[in-house]
Amino acid sequence: MGFFDDKQDWLNEVFAQYPDRRAALMPMLRRVQQDEGWISPERQEEIARILGTTATEVAGVMSFYSYYQALPTGKYHLQVCATLSCAIGGADELWDELVETLGILRGEVTPDGLFSIQKVECLGSCHTAPVIQVNDEPYVECVTKARLHALLQGLREGKKLEEIALPGKVGHEVHVRGEEVGA
Numbered sequence: 001m002g003f004f005d006d007k008q009d010w011l012n013e014v015f016a017q018y019p020d021r022r023a024a025l026m027p028m029l030r031r032v033q034q035d036e037g038w039i040s041p042e043r044q045e046e047i048a049r050i051l052g053t054t055a056t057e058v059a060g061v062m063s064f065y066s067y068y069q070a071l072p073t074g075k076y077h078l079q080v081c082a083t084l085s086c087a088i089g090g091a092d093e094l095w096d097e098l099v100e101t102l103g104i105l106r107g108e109v110t111p112d113g114l115f116s117i118q119k120v121e122c123l124g125s126c127h128t129a130p131v132i133q134v135n136d137e138p139y140v141e142c143v144t145k146a147r148l149h150a151l152l153q154g155l156r157e158g159k160k161l162e163e164i165a166l167p168g169k170v171g172h173e174v175h176v177r178g179e180e181v182g183a
């Protein structure tokens, strides 16, 4: 069964908003991403078929946005910013810590289905580098290894992001190689 087979009313509402139905690509991608956690090749084909375009074009649009996942994700998809400010602040060390702690690489999901990881480009919060984003939640800022482990523990306990107490301050702190060196 196709993802959109039972969503014809929703599709009609979306199509009605645009003069060209191909413009519905983004809302359709967003709907699949939200409901299934990733957009499989089958879903990409389905979207292309409905819109009268090609799966290659769908994949091409997806590739511009780190929000859209072409690989399966865990319940918590951890996106580590790896661009300059975060790299200087220790993003590589945080990434290695995640890989070692969770025992997964990009494109893999932990056996309990909880976690997947990805490096992403600048998240736009360079002044609070290094930064991690969980799903599409607000950023976790000024991440140190201690904050990272507190974050993972809180998520494992099923807490919402805002309920997780992270050690250290959040703000315009300066971090080098994951260590806080000043405020």
Ligand code: FES
Pocket (backbone or CB within 6 Å): 081, 082, 083, 084, 085, 086, 087, 121, 122, 123, 124, 125, 126, 127, 129, 130, 131
């Ligand atoms: S470089 Fe990481 S948020 Fe900009």
